[in-house]
Amino acid sequence: MSSTVGDFLLQRLGEWGVRRVYGYPGDGINGIVGAFGRQEQIEFIQPRHEEMAAFMATAHAKFTGETGVCLATSGPGAIHLLNGLYDAKMDHQPVVAIIGQQARMAMGGDYQQEVDLLSLFKDVAHEYVHVANDPAQVRHLVDRAMRIAKEQRTVTCIIFPNDVQDLPAVPKPPREHGSLHTGIGALSASMQPSVDALQHAAGILNAGGKVAILAGAGALHATDELIAVADLLGAGIAKALLGKAAVPDDLPYVTGAIGLLGTKPSHDMMNGCDTLLMVGSSFPYAEYLPKEGQARGVQIDIDARRTSLRYPMELNLVGDAKATLAALIPLLHRKTDRSWQQLIQENVQRWWRVLEARAMNEADPLNPQRVFWELSSRLPDSAILTIDSGSSANWYARDVRLRRGMMASLSGGLATMGPAVPYAIAAKFAWPERPVIALAGDGAMQMNGINGLITVARLWRQWADPRLVVMVLNNGDLNLVSWEQRGTGGDPRYAPSQGLPDFPYAAYGELLGLKGIRVSHPNDVGPAWDEALRCDRPCVLEMVTDPNVPPLPPDVSLKQARAYFSALLKGDPDSIAIIKATIKETWDSWFPPKP
Numbered sequence: 309m310s311s312t313v314g315d316f317l318l319q320r321l322g323e324w325g326v327r328r329v330y331g332y333p334g335d336g337i338n339g340i341v342g343a344f345g346r347q348e349q350i351e352f353i354q355p356r357h358e359e360m361a362a363f364m365a366t367a368h369a370k371f372t373g374e375t376g377v378c379l380a381t382s383g384p385g386a387i388h389l390l391n392g393l394y395d396a397k398m399d400h401q402p403v404v405a406i407i408g409q410q411a412r413m414a415m416g417g418d419y420q421q422e423v424d425l426l427s428l429f430k431d432v433a434h435e436y437v438h439v440a441n442d443p444a445q446v447r448h449l450v451d452r453a454m455r456i457a458k459e460q461r462t463v464t465c466i467i468f469p470n471d472v473q474d475l476p477a478v479p480k481p482p483r484e485h486g487s488l489h490t491g492i493g494a495l496s497a498s499m500q501p502s503v504d505a506l507q508h509a510a511g512i513l514n515a516g517g518k519v520a521i522l523a524g525a526g527a528l529h530a531t532d533e534l535i536a537v538a539d540l541l542g543a544g545i546a547k548a549l550l551g552k553a554a555v556p557d558d559l560p561y562v563t564g565a566i567g568l569l570g571t572k573p574s575h576d577m578m579n580g581c582d583t584l585l586m587v588g589s590s591f592p593y594a595e596y597l598p599k600e601g602q603a604r605g606v607q608i609d610i611d612a613r614r615t616s617l618r619y620p621m622e623l624n625l626v627g628d629a630k631a632t633l634a635a636l637i638p639l640l641h642r643k644t645d646r647s648w649q650q651l652i653q654e655n656v657q658r659w660w661r662v663l664e665a666r667a668m669n670e671a672d673p674l675n676p677q678r679v680f681w682e683l684s685s686r687l688p689d690s691a692i693l694t695i696d697s698g699s700s701a702n703w704y705a706r707d708v709r710l711r712r713g714m715m716a717s718l719s720g721g722l723a724t725m726g727p728a729v730p731y732a733i734a735a736k737f738a739w740p741e742r743p744v745i746a747l748a749g750d751g752a753m754q755m756n757g758i759n760g761l762i763t764v765a766r767l768w769r770q771w772a773d774p775r776l777v778v779m780v781l782n783n784g785d786l787n788l789v790s791w792e793q794r795g796t797g798g799d800p801r802y803a804p805s806q807g808l809p810d811f812p813y814a815a816y817g818e819l820l821g822l823k824g825i826r827v828s829h830p831n832d833v834g835p836a837w838d839e840a841l842r843c844d845r846p847c848v849l850e851m852v853t854d855p856n857v858p859p860l861p862p863d864v865s866l867k868q869a870r871a872y873f874s875a876l877l878k879g880d881p882d883s884i885a886i887i888k889a890t891i892k893e894t895w896d897s898w899f900p901p902k903p
Contacts, residue, residue: 313443313468314343316477317406320450322349323492326377328368328737329353329406330361332388334381336408336421339473353737353767356759358385360730362392362405363756367727367734369401370717371692375457376401376734382408382470383421386428391724393432393463398721399525399550400611402457404464405433411471412441425467433465440468444478444487451490459495461611499610499628500635509606509623510639516583516604518648519543522566522597525550525720526588526610526629531712533633534587535559541585542643544652546574548591549705550720557709560653565705567596568861572662572897573655575862586621588629590614590721608632661900663707669892671854672885673828676781679851680707682834683745686841688775689713692744694731696752697723699787702859704747725752729760729778736771743775743841750808751786753778758816761848765820768846776846780813783855791859798871800880817848828852856885860893 311319317340321329328351333341344352355361358380365376376396380389386407396403407429409415410422429437436456440446453464481487500506513519519541523534525548534555538545545555546566555562563573578584578598586607591597597619605621608629615624625632667681680703687693687708693716695704701718710716715735719727732746748757761778768774781787786806793799793806814824823843827836827850840847861868876883 311477311479312339312343312473313440313446313475313477314339314473315346316443316446316479317450317468318343318347318350320447321377321454322347324450324454325374326350329377329379330355330364330368330734331379332358332361332381332385334385334408336382336385336410336470337379337406337468337473339470340379340406340408340468355730355733355763357756358388359392359726360756360760360763362389362403363395363727363730364734365403366392366396366399366401367694367717367731368738369396369403370399370731371715371735371738374402375454376403377406378403379406380408382410382425383423386423386425390428390432391722392727395719395722395724395727397432397463399719400461402461404453404457404466405429406466406468408473409439409467409469412469413471415469429465429467433463435460435462436464438466440466440472443472443475444481446477447479447481448488448490451492455495500631501625501627505623505625506632506636506639509625509636512604512606512622513541513583513585514641516541517645518581519583519585520577520581520598520603521545522548522584522586522589522591523551523554524548524587524589524591527551527554528588530587530630530633531555533630533637536637537585537633537640540637540640540642542646542649543585544573544577544649546570546577548589548720549701550717551589552705553710553714553716556712558711560656561649563652563656564659566591567593569702569705569859570596570862571659571706572862573652573659576655577652584619586619587633591618594618657903658900661903662896665896665901666893667707669857669889669896670830671857671889674830674833674851674853675857676703676783676851676853677707677857678830678833679779679781679853680704680747683837684709686834686837687711687714687745688743688841690742692716692735692739692742694718694728694735694744694746696728696746696748696757697725697788698749698752699791699859700728700747700749700752700781702788726756728752729757729764732776732778733760733763733767736768736776740771741773743773744777746776746778748778749781749787750783750811750813753780753813754808754811758811761817761820761822764846765822774845775841775843777840777843777849778817778846779840779849779851781853782813782850783853784808784810785855787855788859790855794875794880795868795871798874798878800875800878801882803881814848814850821845823847824850826850826852854889856882857889858886858893860890
C-alpha cells in the first residue's frame, strides 16, 4: 500500500522525536487517525475532550522540555483545543496542534463544520499557522511548525483538509521553482550575553547591599546556579508560582512564593531590597515588586521582549538562565556582610511557624491548609505535582515545601481552571516511574477532573509506578471567586454563582475501579495521605474542607480591608465563621509558636 499524507505526517513527526500524540478522533481527521493504525512509532492517547488533549500536550512540554503535540478534528474539535493551547502560549510552551478541515472543494460553501480555522487560530498560533493544500507542502509545514514551536517556545498549527490526508505522500518535493526542501538539522544558538554585559551586571550586583532574587519558570533548570549566586551575594530567593520548583523550599533563605498568593518574607524582602535580580520570570504584579526607583535591577531572560516589562531594569541580559548565571558567577564577589541574608532567614523561620500554626487551627470540618501542610513531609522523592487554579493554588504556593528533584506546574499565565488532572495524566506518560499528585478544587474537578478520572481508570495499568493521587478539596464553593468578590469587589458571597452541587468524588473513584478515600476529621488527614501514597492503583483523595478559612494576602492593604469588611457588613451568609477564622489567622501571624 502506498504511503499517504497521513502516513508521512506521522513519519515526519517521529523523525522529530515525537513519541506521543494526545488527540480525539473525528471524520475531519480520518486519514490521520487511520495512519496511526499502520505504524507503531507514535502512541495515540485519547482523553475525554479535546481541551484535555491540549492540556496534556502542554504538560508534556512542561515536564519533558520536548514539543507537545495534540490532534483534533475540524470545526468543534478544533474549537475545543483553544483553551489548552492558550495555556501553552501564555506559559511559553512548545506545542504543535494538528487539526482537520473540510474537503478543499467544499470550502467557502457554508459546509457542515466549516470554520475559518486560519482566522480562529491566528492569535493562539500567531507565529505559525498554515493549511496543507498540497502533499508537497507537508514536509516543510511539519518541519517549520516543529522548529518554530521549539525555538520560539510557542504554539504552532497545521490544518489538514480531510481530502488531502489520503492523497499519496510526497516525501521529497520536486526540484523545481517554488519547491522547498526543509530539514530537521540540529539548532545551535548562543545562549549567553557578551562579556561586557556580564561584567556590567556583576558590577550592579556586587554594589548591592540587599540583593533580592526572583526566579521564574525560565530558571527551573538553573537550581545550582541560583543557589551559588544567592550564597555569593548574601541574597534571598523568592519564586514566581511557575518557578516554585526552581530551588528547594528547605533552603533557609528561600522566601517562597510572591504576590497575592505569596509569603510575608517575600513581601518584606521586595520592600527592603536595594538590588533586584530577576531570572526567567515575567511575574505580572508590579505592586509586589520593589517600588520604582527603590532598587537597581538586572534581568535575565531568553526573550528580549519580556525584559524591563514589570520593573524598569538598569540592565537586561538576554540569554538562557543557566548559561548566563554560570558565566556571571566568576565575576561576583562574596559578600562579607551577611546581615541582610540573616534577616531573611529569620523571617523565613518565623513564617514557617506561622504556617504550621495556621494549618493546625480548627475548622469545619477540615482546615484546607492542614491538607497541604501534612502532604509536604510525605512527598515522595521525585514526585511530580500538578495544581489547579483556585484556592488549591493558594495553599500549594504557601504550604507545600518542594525538595530538590521534584517537579510541579499549573496554568500560570492563563490561570485557567481544569488542567490539574490532564496535566497529571501527561506527567505519568512522560515519567511512568514517578509518583504524581494532582491538587484540585471541587470546581475544577466538576469542570474537567471527573472526566479525566475515566481516562486514568482506562490507562493506569500502562504505568510502571501506578501511584497517581488526585486530591480534591470538597468545600461546595468556587472558593477563590468567593474570596475575590469579598476582598476585591466588596461583595458578599453569592450562592447561585459560587455554590457547587455535592458530588461523591471518592465513591466515584471506587466506581471506576480506583481507590477512593474520603476524609472529614483533621486527625485523619495525615494517615489518609500515607494510605493514598502507598496504593497499588490511582487514588481519589476527597478532603471535605471549610470554605471559610481565608487565604490572607502577605500584607493586607487598606483598600482590601475595606472591601473585605464591606462584604461582611452587607450580609455575607458566612460572615461569623469568616470573622472567627480571620482572627485565628491574624493571631498566628502576630504570635507564632516559639521554636
